[in-house]
Amino acid sequence: MYNQSEFGNLENYLLEKKYSENTSCEQIPDVHIFTGTVEYKKHRFKTVSLFLISIFDEKFLEIMSKIFVLLCITIALVTTINFLDNETLDWFYILGIMVSLVPLIISLCIQNVLEYHKDTFCRKCGNKLACEEIGEPVLKEKSNFGDYTLTVTRHWKCRCCGNVDTREGPENIFAEKGEILPAIYLKGIECKKCSLSGTVVEFQKPDIKEIGNKRITRRYYKCTLCGHENICESEETINSSAHACGL
Ligand SMILES: [Zn+2]
Numbered sequence: 001m002y003n004q005s006e007f008g009n010l011e012n013y014l015l016e017k018k019y020s021e022n023t024s025c026e027q028i029p030d031v032h033i034f035t036g037t038v039e040y041k042k043h044r045f046k047t048v049s050l051f052l053i054s055i056f057d058e059k060f061l062e063i064m065s066k067i068f069v070l071l072c073i074t075i076a077l078v079t080t081i082n083f084l085d086n087e088t089l090d091w092f093y094i095l096g097i098m099v100s101l102v103p104l105i106i107s108l109c110i111q112n113v114l115e116y117h118k119d120t121f122c123r124k125c126g127n128k129l130a131c132e133e134i135g136e137p138v139l140k141e142k143s144n145f146g147d148y149t150l151t152v153t154r155h156w157k158c159r160c161c162g163n164v165d166t167r168e169g170p171e172n173i174f175a176e177k178g179e180i181l182p183a184i185y186l187k188g189i190e191c192k193k194c195s196l197s198g199t200v201v202e203f204q205k206p207d208i209k210e211i212g213n214k215r216i217t218r219r220y221y222k223c224t225l226c227g228h229e230n231i232c233e234s235e236e237t238i239n240s241s242a243h244a245c246g247l
């Protein structure tokens with residue numbers, strides 16, 4: 001009997017341990033929500049878009065975009081197979097891969113055109129190239145320990161019927177969680193409230209977003225002594241040549 005109760009205790013202990021491990025993983029999420037504004041949407045290849053949208057319909061452009069992706073894959077595959085089979089020269093291989101990128105770039109351009117079509121198409125009266133952006137676009141950011149999401153809300157007004165459509169989406173804005181700074185970097189940070197240094201920790205991973213040519217990092221600091229939270233944003237300019245292609 002004595003042994004059994006010992007076992008019972010051990011079992012309880014293990015259960016408790018398991019439970020506490022589980023709960024420490026499922027922390028109550030401290031969600032931070034930020035609301036701000038963004039610029040009006042900028043469309044690339046506007047002249048090409050106007051031209052293509054006025055001639056072709058959406059379906060055709062969608063199919064063309066897919067065909068160009070397939071073409072890219074085909075050229076790349078054929079080049080690679082030839083390279084592996086025969087003793088094709090290196091420069092031929094490089095040339096083949098570069099050529100295969102051309103249809104891919106065309107496909108990406110068509111996808112831009114399709115986006116322009118989607119934005120300017122009025123879902124009420126069915127007119128192409130009818131909507132323009134009005135009002136104030138809103139950027140909403142949601143962040144907790146390991147998750148960071150962005151949503152942009154824009155208003156589109158139809159020139160033909162006057163209908164205003166509100167649309168929400170992530171808009172391919174680059175957003176990710178960064179890494180917490182090594183302890184060495186945090187040593188030098190002083191708490192803005194109690195003025196002590198060496199007591200500040202980062203309590204969640206930083207949020208990183210890229211808007212235009214700006215890379216904005218938001219870090220979450222907390223003083224372990226007084227509990228003061230300090231959310232800091234820093235901005236750096238992205239090298240435009242490295243991001244110009246937007247691939
Ligand atoms: Zn908080």
Ligand SMILES: [Zn+2]
Binds near residue numbers: 158161163
């Ligand atoms: Zn309309």
Ligand SMILES: [Zn+2]
Binds near residue numbers: 191193199
């Ligand atoms: Zn403090």
